[in-house]
Amino acid sequence: xxxxxDDLTMLRSHVDExxxxxxxxxxxxxxxxxxxxxxxxxxxDLARAVEAVxxxxxxxxxxxxxxxxxxxxxxxxxxxxxxxxxxxxxxxxGSNTAARLERAATATARSWDPVTxxxxxxxxxxxxxxxxxxxxGVDGVLxxxxxxxxxxxxxxxxxxxxADSLLAEAARGxxxxxxxxxxxxxxSVQAQVWAAVLDPDGAEPDxxxxxxxxxxxxxxxxxxxxxxxxxxxxxxAAQLQRIYEATCSPxxxxxxxxxxxxxxxxxxxxxxxxxxxxxxxxxxxxxLTVAAASRALPTIGGAAPTLVVSVRHExxxxxxxxxxxxxxxxxxSILTARHIACSGVIQRITLDGTGRIVRLGIEExxxxxxxxxxxxxxxxxxxxxxxxxxAGWCEIHHVTAHAHGGPTHTxxxxxxxxxxxxxxxxxxWRIRMNRGVPEIRAxxxxxxxxxxxxxxxxxxxxLDLVGRRT
Numbered sequence: 366x367x368x369x370x371d372d373l374t375m376l377r378s379h380v381d382e383x384x385x386x387x388x389x390x391x392x393x394x395x396x397x398x399x400x401x402x403x404x405x406x407x408x409x410d411l412a413r414a415v416e417a418v419x420x421x422x423x424x425x426x427x428x429x430x431x432x433x434x435x436x437x438x439x440x441x442x443x444x445x446x447x448x449x450x451x452x453x454x455x456x457x458x459g460s461n462t463a464a465r466l467e468r469a470a471t472a473t474a475r476s477w478d479p480v481t482x483x484x485x486x487x488x489x490x491x492x493x494x495x496x497x498x499x500x501x502g503v504d505g506v507l508x509x510x511x512x513x514x515x516x517x518x519x520x521x522x523x524x525x526x527x528a529d530s531l532l533a534e535a536a537r538g539x540x541x542x543x544x545x546x547x548x549x550x551x552x553s554v555q556a557q558v559w560a561a562v563l564d565p566d567g568a569e570p571d572x573x574x575x576x577x578x579x580x581x582x583x584x585x586x587x588x589x590x591x592x593x594x595x596x597x598x599x600x601x602a603a604q605l606q607r608i609y610e611a612t613c614s615p616x617x618x619x620x621x622x623x624x625x626x627x628x629x630x631x632x633x634x635x636x637x638x639x640x641x642x643x644x645x646x647x648x649x650x651x652x653l654t655v656a657a658a659s660r661a662l663p664t665i666g667g668a669a670p671t672l673v674v675s676v677r678h679e680x681x682x683x684x685x686x687x688x689x690x691x692x693x694x695x696x697x698s699i700l701t702a703r704h705i706a707c708s709g710v711i712q713r714i715t716l717d718g719t720g721r722i723v724r725l726g727i728e729e730x731x732x733x734x735x736x737x738x739x740x741x742x743x744x745x746x747x748x749x750x751x752x753x754x755x756a757g758w759c760e761i762h763h764v765t766a767h768a769h770g771g772p773t774h775t776x777x778x779x780x781x782x783x784x785x786x787x788x789x790x791x792x793x794w795r796i797r798m799n800r801g802v803p804e805i806r807a808x809x810x811x812x813x814x815x816x817x818x819x820x821x822x823x824x825x826x827x828l829d830l831v832g833r834r835t
Contacts, residue, residue, distance in 0.1 A: 373418070380411075413502040416469075420496060420503065423452055423466045424474025469496075469503045472510035488514060490526070491533035501536040504549035509536075511553075512560035520563045528559040591693070609648040612754050612782065639784070647784040651758055654783060676702040682769070700790055703766060732761045732778055739775050745822030747782040748803050749794055750811075753822075754782035762786050764798050776801040 387393045387404075396404065427448050429439035436442075445451040452463040473493035475484045487493040492509050495501040501509075509532050513525060531540070535555055538546035547555065581595035597605070639647070673691040680686030681702060688702035732740070741756035759780040765771030776798055781789060789796065793808035797817065804817040812818075821827065 410499055413496075414499045416502045417496045417499065419456070419466055420469045420506070421474060423448070423463075424470030426451060427467065427470055428474075428477060465503055465507060468510065469506040472514060473506055488517075489529045491530040492536075495533040495536045498537070500538075500546060501533075501552070502549070505536055505547075505552050508549045508553035509533075509556045512556045516560055516564040524563050528556075528563060532556055532559065586693070605645070605649065605652075608652045609645050612644075612648045612651050612758055647782075647787075650787075651754070651783040654760065655758060674702050701787075703790070732773060736773075736775050736778065737761060740778050740780060743775070743821065743823060743826065744780040744803065745824065745826070746780060747785055748779050748796070748805060748820045748822075749781065749785045750805065750807065750820060752782055752785060756780055758782060760786045762789065762796070764796055764803070779803040 393401070393404070426439055430441075430448055430451075432438050440446065440448055440451050443451055445454065448467055449460055449463045452458065452466060453460060456463070458466075472489050473487050473496050475487050475493075477484055489506075489510060492501065492506055496506055509529070513528055513532075517525060532552060532555060534540045535544070535547040536552060538544065540547075576598070578596050579598050579601075581593060581597075584592035584594070674688050674697060675691075676688035676699065677686060680688075680699060684699050686699060687696040688699060690697050690701075740761060741759075744756070746752070746756050747754040747759050759782050761778045762781045763771045763773075764777050764779060767773070771777050779796060779798075785792070785794065795806040797804050797806075799817070799819070802819050803821075805820045806812075806815060806817050809815060
């Protein structure tokens with residue numbers, strides 16, 4: 366083992382030389398395209414070889430940490446509670462990376478009989494061979510191991526070994542189809558196909574086990590956001606997916622120039638620059654807002670589960686400072702407070718210099734249900750062209766802010782989805798009211814004329830517009 370450590374130390378010195386010539390001396394930047402591509406491929410070869418060494422080493426650490434007697438475990442003797450922690454400390458990697466190395470070792474590393482000390486074959490011997498030869502890395506090993514090992518209790522071992530062998534051939538580029546070596550994504554697809562063929566029924570879902578695993582955890586605020594992690598039951602995930610599809614459907618409406626006052630709606634695609642995770646977040650935010658306003662949820666403190674945000678009046682007026690949402694230690698921006706106040710309930714509370722409450726105002730409902738119906742009839746849905754979120758999922762936005770004296774009147778309210786309402790002040794779209802009709806000025810990339818245009822997705826109003834034009 367001493368010589369093995371010496372070899373790794375020598376390898377590191379060679380890599381340091383490569384870094385000096387390639388990165389510190391700008392050799393990579395000066396390389397031609399062909400050399401750059403070839404260098405990435407060779408670096409990938411080296412990375413897979415190093416991963417093979419790491420997987421073997423982690424497998425051996427795991428093997429020496431399986432003793433029933435805690436004090437005899439390697440992890441305990443090194444002062445660590447688990448293999449994952451020891452690997453993190455030794456390699457300076459994160460817990461996810463350490464866990465991936467552990468899982469790869471479980472699939473490919475050999476184990477040893479504690480009585481005879483004889484070595485036993487790996488669970489996926491062919492994949493192990495491809496790993497040691499540098500033809501597949503940790504990503505590829507896990508792509509094969511997940512679906513293949515998941516069926517080991519239900520499928521004949523010989524058939525599993527056949528799948529393992531053919532997948533290893535695909536990783537090497539030696540398959541019967543003559544294709545080049547498969548990357549991890551392609552290996553994952555092929556392994557899933559093998560699992561479907563060998564185990565068509567799959568494992569019957571355990572309802573009780575799934576129910577125990579369900580859950581969502583809110584993390585600690587960091588950089589203005591709250592991390593969320595957890596596991597949803599399939600039907601809950603499916604419902605969230607449907608809400609996502611409903612609120613993010615790619616329906617686009619734009620209005621074309623006309624010599625007359627009437628304008629004809631012309632459907633054209635409008636790109637949505639949000640990522641899918643951002644869209645899913647906004648869909649969840651919409652669902653939570655609609656649910657809280659539905660009056661169908663249980664009450665808390667005698668009232669509906671209302672989001673309470675406190676902010677000083679002078680800060681709200683000036684647009685500076687911070688707001689605070691009840692139940693969250695992370696401060697919110699004034700933009701957030703304005704967004705929530707725009708379509709919620711406002712109660713003004715006056716304190717004197719010592720903090721005593723000297724005036725308690727009544728709750729002011731921003732828009733009542735009759736106004737909402739009228740605005741929905743006029744606007745149809747979110748008025749931003751291309752959004753497509755229906756009226757029932759939208760919030761009502763004060764075009765002239767309530768804090769700046771904007772009236773709670775249909776001539777000052779427009780329908781916006783949660784996303785466009787949240788970012789209307791900082792985004793590229795502009796809104797104004799023209800004799801009670803909302804008009805939009807699109808960003809320059811969408812409408813180079815920078816003109817204000819009346820907008821609606823109301824079928825009734827669109828019929829009127831087309832009727833006047835014809």
